Amino acid sequence: MTTRKIRVRFAPSPTGPLHIGGLRTALYNYLFARKHGGDFLLRIEDTDSARFVPGAEEYIIEALNWCGITPNEGLTSDGQVLTDPTNPEGCYRQSARKAIYCKYAEQLIASGHAYYAFDTAEELDALRKAAEAKGETFIYNHSIRENLQTSLKMTEVELCERLKTNSHWVVRFKMPANREVCMHDLIRGDIKVNTATLDDKVLWKAVDELPTYHLANIVDDRLMNISHVIRGEEWLPSLPLHYLLYEAFGWSDTQPEFAHLSLLLKPDGKGKLSKRDGDRLGFPVFPLAWQDPVTGECSRGYREDGYFPEAMINLLALLGWNPGTEQELFSLDELVQHFSLDRVVKSGARFNPDKAKWFNQQYLREKDNEALACLYQTELEKRSIVYDEKYVAKVCGFIKERVNFVHEFWEQSAYFFEAPKTYDEKAMQKYWKAETSAIMQELYQLLDKVDDFSPEKTEAVVHQWIVDKAYGMGAVMNAFRLCVVGASKGPGMFEIITMLGKKETLQRIKAML
């Protein structure tokens, strides 16, 4: 192992909102960088002009920012570019780096590792169909490139003429006919592929006159001194090409190490997690809500659904990685401390919405009452309910173990702010008997005489009365709860009535008489 500085990048394509699988990739990159005191850069791979979606880049940056996994180089939260002083290019959006890639594409052609191809999409389509009809697979490689319109069989002069008159050309990589490529992946170990099964990938596109992922990615990783490429498994089949590209450029010595992460799978059924699963099963697949600028279609987000970013990070971290201990709750800093690539799981992980909720619940409970009150206040304001912070904080303390999300607070605590409007039917049937009214009447009179409405005092008085009359704890308290809460739920009754005060408590009993 060399002492090379650890530098990793998250390199999304701005073709839509960032998926939680992508977010996990970003997280692992971030953790790895911080663990080793390295750099984490954000590079935007916008070389597909056809699929570019306005707003996607901003979305990606905001999502990373929300999770607290911000890059220390490249595009940052406010769209500002943080530049590494040793990187004179200083640009992290690939569309702006066209001239750089152009130079390297030419270098590859000059060295005989790539060539110009003039066939059109239609011609290739026809060839593909013809092969299919014969039951064969069409591969654009050595066996076919000699028969096609390429620079390989043209003289310098012919080529110049052709390039002048025909602007429609691509640059393709000249894949060796039969070579074993031996690769190494930090998660999967050694992998071997024969180039005979590979094709002459397009490196430079004619349609938008931009490089493809393969070229831009290799050039940038080299120029930006990337030491480790941590990316999704969907790139594994391209790894031989990437190895060969490094070799063709003569860059094998500084070639980064690779780690391919398995994909996130659907909670049920077959295949990888998709946007549709979220809609179908009722959970978000995106960190932030997103409205498609073209169709206007809306997708929900974890943030808007009430998840805490800490919970999001925690659950994503454990989906495909484990610390080797039984600890499950990790702050971002703790994750940094414990993270290691060799504890990343090889197999794909099904996403589990239940566990996601559980994580949120854990984090909600750990928050102090004041912080929760602050969040709850905005909910209360929507209902035009005004109470002071201290009261709301106490309410939060009473209910935080009964909910998973802040938006469930109201359902669990409305009775702290207004008298019940309805009474739970099943509870009424169970606890409201023929004699209950009379007992509540007595309770009303009993409490009316108590001036100190502290939990200790009211409890002492009511207990004594129940014992004296031999009414039975359950019979009285459950009915009392129905009067005050309207349902069979909530913390201790004496805590509740202290919060409400004497006047409100008596009114609520009276309403049931």
Add this chain to the structure above:
RNA sequence: GGUCCGUUCAUCUAAGGGUUAGGAUUCAAGAUUUUCAUUCUUGCCAUAGGGGUUCGAAUCCCCUACGGACUACCA
């Protein structure tokens, strides 16, 4: 079809040749509580199948099955 990757409870995962295969989520039961929730206890539930190698295999090798990714002038 081809290439590559993968396969331990329903789900996320631990066990890097020797354990009654462990934990968490979900689900179920019980205890506690004036109710609900919490908490606690318990239960259900797994090494895909078949061959090897070995005194001994979830672990190493091979085959099969299944799953996934890729197979674009998309990333």
